[in-house]
Amino acid sequence: MNWLSFLLAGVLVYVAVVAFLVGTAFRIYYWLKVPRSGIKLGIFPQTHGRRRFVQWIKDTFLFPQVLDVDRPMWLFVILLHIGGVAAFVGHLRLIQEFTPLANALGKEGMEQFSLISGGIVGIVLLVSVLYLIARRFKSPYRDISTPEDYFLLILVFMVLLLGNHLRFFGQVDVEAYRAYVHSLLTFSPEFPAELAESGTRWVLVTHVTFSNLLLIYLPFSKLVHYIGTYAVNLMRSEAR
Amino acid sequence: MNKAELKAVTGVLDKGMNRQLLYYLDVCTRCSICKDACHQYVSTGDVLFLPAYRAELIRRVYKKYFTRSGLFLPSLYEGREVDDRLLDELYRSTYACTGCRRCMYYCPFSIDTTWLLGVAKAMLIAAGRGAQILTELAGAAIAKGENIDLFKDIMLDLNKETEKELQSLVNDPTAAIPIEKEGADILYAALAGVHSILPPAVIFHKAGLNWTLSLFESSNYGYFLGDAEKGRIIAKRIVDEATRLKVKEVVISECGHAYRVMQYLYETWANEKLPFRVTAMVEIIARLIREGHVEIPSGKERKLVTYHDPCQVGRNAGFYDEPRYVLSQVASNLRELTPNREKNWCCGGGGGLVAQPEFDEFRIKTGERKAEQIKQTRAGLVVSPCENCRLQIAALNEKYDLDIKVTGLSDVVANQLIGRDIATSFEAGQAEEPESED
Numbered sequence: 001m002n003w004l005s006f007l008l009a010g011v012l013v014y015v016a017v018v019a020f021l022v023g024t025a026f027r028i029y030y031w032l033k034v035p036r037s038g039i040k041l042g043i044f045p046q047t048h049g050r051r052r053f054v055q056w057i058k059d060t061f062l063f064p065q066v067l068d069v070d071r072p073m074w075l076f077v078i079l080l081h082i083g084g085v086a087a088f089v090g091h092l093r094l095i096q097e098f099t100p101l102a103n104a105l106g107k108e109g110m111e112q113f114s115l116i117s118g119g120i121v122g123i124v125l126l127v128s129v130l131y132l133i134a135r136r137f138k139s140p141y142r143d144i145s146t147p148e149d150y151f152l153l154i155l156v157f158m159v160l161l162l163g164n165h166l167r168f169f170g171q172v173d174v175e176a177y178r179a180y181v182h183s184l185l186t187f188s189p190e191f192p193a194e195l196a197e198s199g200t201r202w203v204l205v206t207h208v209t210f211s212n213l214l215l216i217y218l219p220f221s222k223l224v225h226y227i228g229t230y231a232v233n234l235m236r237s238e239a240r
Numbered sequence: 241m242n243k244a245e246l247k248a249v250t251g252v253l254d255k256g257m258n259r260q261l262l263y264y265l266d267v268c269t270r271c272s273i274c275k276d277a278c279h280q281y282v283s284t285g286d287v288l289f290l291p292a293y294r295a296e297l298i299r300r301v302y303k304k305y306f307t308r309s310g311l312f313l314p315s316l317y318e319g320r321e322v323d324d325r326l327l328d329e330l331y332r333s334t335y336a337c338t339g340c341r342r343c344m345y346y347c348p349f350s351i352d353t354t355w356l357l358g359v360a361k362a363m364l365i366a367a368g369r370g371a372q373i374l375t376e377l378a379g380a381a382i383a384k385g386e387n388i389d390l391f392k393d394i395m396l397d398l399n400k401e402t403e404k405e406l407q408s409l410v411n412d413p414t415a416a417i418p419i420e421k422e423g424a425d426i427l428y429a430a431l432a433g434v435h436s437i438l439p440p441a442v443i444f445h446k447a448g449l450n451w452t453l454s455l456f457e458s459s460n461y462g463y464f465l466g467d468a469e470k471g472r473i474i475a476k477r478i479v480d481e482a483t484r485l486k487v488k489e490v491v492i493s494e495c496g497h498a499y500r501v502m503q504y505l506y507e508t509w510a511n512e513k514l515p516f517r518v519t520a521m522v523e524i525i526a527r528l529i530r531e532g533h534v535e536i537p538s539g540k541e542r543k544l545v546t547y548h549d550p551c552q553v554g555r556n557a558g559f560y561d562e563p564r565y566v567l568s569q570v571a572s573n574l575r576e577l578t579p580n581r582e583k584n585w586c587c588g589g590g591g592g593l594v595a596q597p598e599f600d601e602f603r604i605k606t607g608e609r610k611a612e613q614i615k616q617t618r619a620g621l622v623v624s625p626c627e628n629c630r631l632q633i634a635a636l637n638e639k640y641d642l643d644i645k646v647t648g649l650s651d652v653v654a655n656q657l658i659g660r661d662i663a664t665s666f667e668a669g670q671a672e673e674p675e676s677e678d
């Protein structure tokens with residue numbers, strides 16, 4: 001690894017993970033530190049007990065009421081979030097091969113499966129984020145948007161674009177990525193020879209760099225809704 | 241704006257900070273899904289009335305003055321200084337909001353825009369820009385509370401008249417409208433005007449309740465103004481009276497925000513527990529009918545009737561079934577508005593708008609959805625248990641040629657109980673010379 005790769009795809013990864021975790025904890029601490037108003041803000045009809053729990057999960061993950069007012073937005077937002085989780089799960093394969101699946105499909109089959117599923121997810125994510133970007137440029141969305149909104153969307157877009165590039169044009173075997181991830185996990189970041197010598201290396205470094213930036217900014221941006229949404233959607237059914 | 245003034249305004253955000261507010265400030269993604277939820281944005285297309293933008297004005301001030309990120313990089317968040325331009329925008333977007341919370345219903349994060357606007361109102365008040373008429377009305381209500389002895393005699397005289405009307409309506413010379421009756425079970429807080437006293441009086445009389453009429457009106461301009469302290473003092477007049485008379489239950493007239501204040505806000509504002517139960521008029525009518533205390537004569541009204549869910553009675557208090565149950569006892573032909581219940585459109589008159597002439601044109605314009613909805617039902621009678629809604633719908637009736645009558649839930653029930661057409665209005669002096677109905 002040259003020093004720049006070491007910095008961006010090595011050191012910065014650790015910084016990002018720590019910033020993300022500490023930032024998340026900090027945000028939660030900061031929220032809980034502020035006293036709650038005693039006024040209950042729930043709207044009706046209200047549910048209680050188990051039904052309230054189900055309602056809460058539904059409001060948080062599905063927000064079905066949005067279907068009434070903005071269907072395309074609902075669709076792309078849902079796709080973006082499901083895609084995000086799927087991509088995260090897919091990356092776990094770089095830590096540990098999904099052995100049962102790999103055994104069932106065989107080595108070739110697994111590669112094929114990963115190419116197709118990962119490819120679809122990558123495209124869906126890219127399309128969704130492009131939709132969000134295009135929407136921002138239209139009035140009235142533009143009038144209410146701040147540079148933060150564009151900045152975040154561009155970060156996500158870059159991560160996805162480069163990720164897709166690795167997926168579709170990368171010349172490197174999955175084993176090489178796995179070796180890199182393992183080197184990260186053992187705190188000795190290193191690119192295996194195959195990766196270090198290929199042109200793909202720079203795409204990977206940029207992909208990782210943008211991901212790091214996103215991760216660092218996440219808890220401090222409006223994307224803090226990844227933790228905030230649970231609290232606010234619970235307030236929706238808060239009874240007196 | 242000098243330094244001290246600026247501090248007073250931004251200080252509101254500091255002192256008034258609470259966890260709910262902080263969540264809302266942090267979590268909104270500016271997705272603007274709420275835009276089509278707001279009748280005001282939908283009918284004006286003006287971003288100033290887009291719910292998230294109203295909140296965004298406060299967020300930008302907050303970012304600028306209270307967050308490290310906003311301090312270092314104000315332009316990333318479009319952090320805004322508190323200046324005249326900002327206060328002008330804030331005034332228009334904040335006092336225009338009817339507090340219907342339809343935006344909260346549709347927001348994927350359930351963000352309560354009105355909670356953020358509560359802070360905006362406090363900031364405006366700190367800047368000396370609280371809505372003037374609301375300030376005056378709140379002041380008058382407080383003055384009445386402080387000088388009740390001056391008002392009492394006139395009120396008792398007026399009540400004698402109203403009592404006579406009641407007696408003639410129910411055809412019973414012993415029918416009474418008690419005032420300051422200690423040991424009554426129920427204290428009824430009406431609005432100013434006999435139209436808000438007579439129908440409940442008829443129902444309570446028929447049900448044989450042990451009740452008494454409050455000296456104070458239930459409406460609360462301190463709440464609309466956004467001044468919690470004034471709101472508290474105004475509501476406290478009724479709380480004190482109820483405590484003094486040792487009633488078990490306070491019934492709030494058909495007035496959405498008054499119920500919200502008493503049921504959901506007062507205890508926190510005053511930091512005390514209410515020693516009585518708070519009931520909405522729609523609730524008690526349903527209860528009295530269900531429990532058989534009043535018997536609705538058979539022979540239901542056949543005319544096409546529609547029901548408008550007032551935001552403060554439906555979405556913000558949960559009375560969806562009670563009024564429908566009551567109506568089903570009185571009229572056989574109820575046609576719902578589309579959408580209705582928690583998705584119902586705001587009439588456009590809430591939030592104290594009907595009291596502020598500066599919003600007259602605006603509220604008629606932004607009531608177009610409601611007018612359209614009503615027209616679609618082809619109903620000739622609109623029932624709605626909220627004074628603000630009724631005033632607004634009556635205004636819409638004129639401007640949009642709806643050819644309807646608007647009335648309250650207790651009105652239709654009281655009319656039915658005394659054998660009149662359910663759409664007859666209760667006005668002073670009308671008992672002697674009954675209005676002919678078509």
Ligand code: SF4
Nearest residue numbers: 268271272274292347
């Ligand atoms: S729908 Fe909710 S999160 Fe989206 S802009 Fe409106 S208030 Fe913000």
Ligand code: SF4
Nearest residue numbers: 278337338340341343
């Ligand atoms: S509470 Fe009602 S009027 Fe106010 S912003 Fe929300 S939808 Fe619009």
